[in-house]
Amino acid sequence: MNLDSETKAVELPEDHGDELRLWLRLLTCTTLIEGTVRSRLRERFDVTLPRFDLMAQLDRAPEGMTLSDVSKRMMVSNGNVTGLVERLVESGHLDRRTSVSDRRVQVIRLTKVGRAEFRRMAAEHETWIADIFSDLTPKDVRELMRLLAKAKGSAQKAASRRAL
Amino acid sequence: MNLDSETKAVELPEDHGDELRLWLRLLTCTTLIEGTVRSRLRERFDVTLPRFDLMAQLDRAPEGMTLSDVSKRMMVSNGNVTGLVERLVESGHLDRRTSVSDRRVQVIRLTKVGRAEFRRMAAEHETWIADIFSDLTPKDVRELMRLLAKAKGSAQKAASRRAL
DNA sequence: GCCAATTGCTTGAAGCCTAAAGAAATTGAA
DNA sequence: TTCAATTTCTTTAGGCTTCAAGCAATTGGC
Incomplete structure (x- = not known):
């Protein structure tokens, strides 16, 4: 039995440098791409990335989604979604109604205008991503x-x- | 000569679905890890992720960095750095002084307290990342x-x- | 030296984001 | 039935972030 190796595992710090470097590289890649996409969305369509992301979620859910669904899918807080939705309803991209079966629940969908505008943006967005990779x-x-x-x-x- | 293939390239939309899925997966990974790290930093050290990141940059630059350097390294706007630095100077983690050779330039460094605190956080942070991967x-x-x-x-x- | 262009930073407006607290509706166990 | 616990959403305070405009200092061409 090798006492040394047991002792080592407990007392000596392991080397986690590779994992840390991996995390930093992952973060750099994402930040870089996110920045590119954000500025293109702004220049071409005058829309923010969070708004685009929210519309993307809704485009895949013709029946609509609840705010909680959106919150989980986008991995952001509830309060954040409340604000985002508010602005998109205001601008006419989203339709929001209270669920009949549960009056706590708000169901949101893309409006006709919102869907058309999203599809237009999404088509171009896809080519940017292809270009990036x-x-x-x-x-x-x-x-x-x-x-x-x-x-x-x-x-x-x-x-x-x-x-x- | 194959006319079809030329026509195709111009008129038919190419399939960029794989790249798009790759981007979404990359983003999901990063968001997930970032969220984990952020909440652990808050719980364990009551510090935000941007503050930690800024201190990490400075820890590697004992001579200090200018705000522009920081801005480029962190890939965030100048105005953002101004605010972050302000709060970290306020809390005693950073030292800021005007460069003697160019009075536009602000050089910032970790204070003794700031460095000690960062090292303490960084050691634990590294184990979180190793755990995540x-x-x-x-x-x-x-x-x-x-x-x-x-x-x-x-x-x-x-x-x-x-x-x- | 002069002054136009550039560089480094700050400011202000708007929006994004979180955590925590709270209001309203629903659920479920006694 | 009743009411405590849970769920859904909103609100608030504080901080992060961008963009654009602006100020101050430096640089470079003349």
Whole structure:
């Protein structure tokens, strides 16, 4: 039995430098792309990224979504969604109504105008993303998808461990 | 000569769905991890993520940095840095002085207290990150690093193309 | 030296975001 | 039925963030 190795595990700090560098690189990539997308959305359509993201969620839900659904999907706070929705209703992109079966619940949908405008933006948005990743081969893309899925699973597990 | 393939390239929309899904997954991963780190920083040290990030930049620059340097490194606006620095000077973590050679320039550094506190936070922060990525093998980590580096390069090229 | 352009930073307006507290509606156990 | 617990959403305070406009200092071409 090797006492040293046991002692080591407890007393010596492990080397987590690689993971830290991975996190920083992930963050840099995302920040870079997010910034590009944000400024293009503003220049071309005078819309903010959070508004675009919210409309994207609703575009996939023709029946509408509750504010809680949106909050979970976008991984932002409830209060945040309340404000975002308020502004998008104000600008005529969203329709909001109280659920008949539960009067606490607000159901929101894209208006006709909102949907048309989103589709127009989304088409162009997709080409920006393709441009941003244009140096990656299809294999790179697949491999990144796979590894990020694994990373996501790992992060979710860690988050739920913490939540206890 | 294949006329069809030329026509296709111009008239038919290409399929960029994979790149879009990759972007969404990248964003989800980052948001998830960022949220975990933010709440742990708040719970354990009552500090915000932007403050931590700024201190991390300064920890690596014993000679100090100018606000512009910080702004570029953190990829945030100048005005943002002005406010962040203001609050961290106020709380005694940062020292700020006007450069003698150029009176427009503000040089900021960690104070003794700021550095000590950052080191304490950073040590724990590193273990959180390791925990978050604990399902990834060393090979996964290497491979992700490589592919993200490639993605970063691609995104930077796209951003500079756009800037013209 | 002069002054136009540039650089570094700050300010102000608007919007995004969180955490925490609170209001209103629903649920479910006794 | 009753009412405590839960759920859904809003509100508030504080901080983060961007963009655009503006001020002050420096630089570079003449």
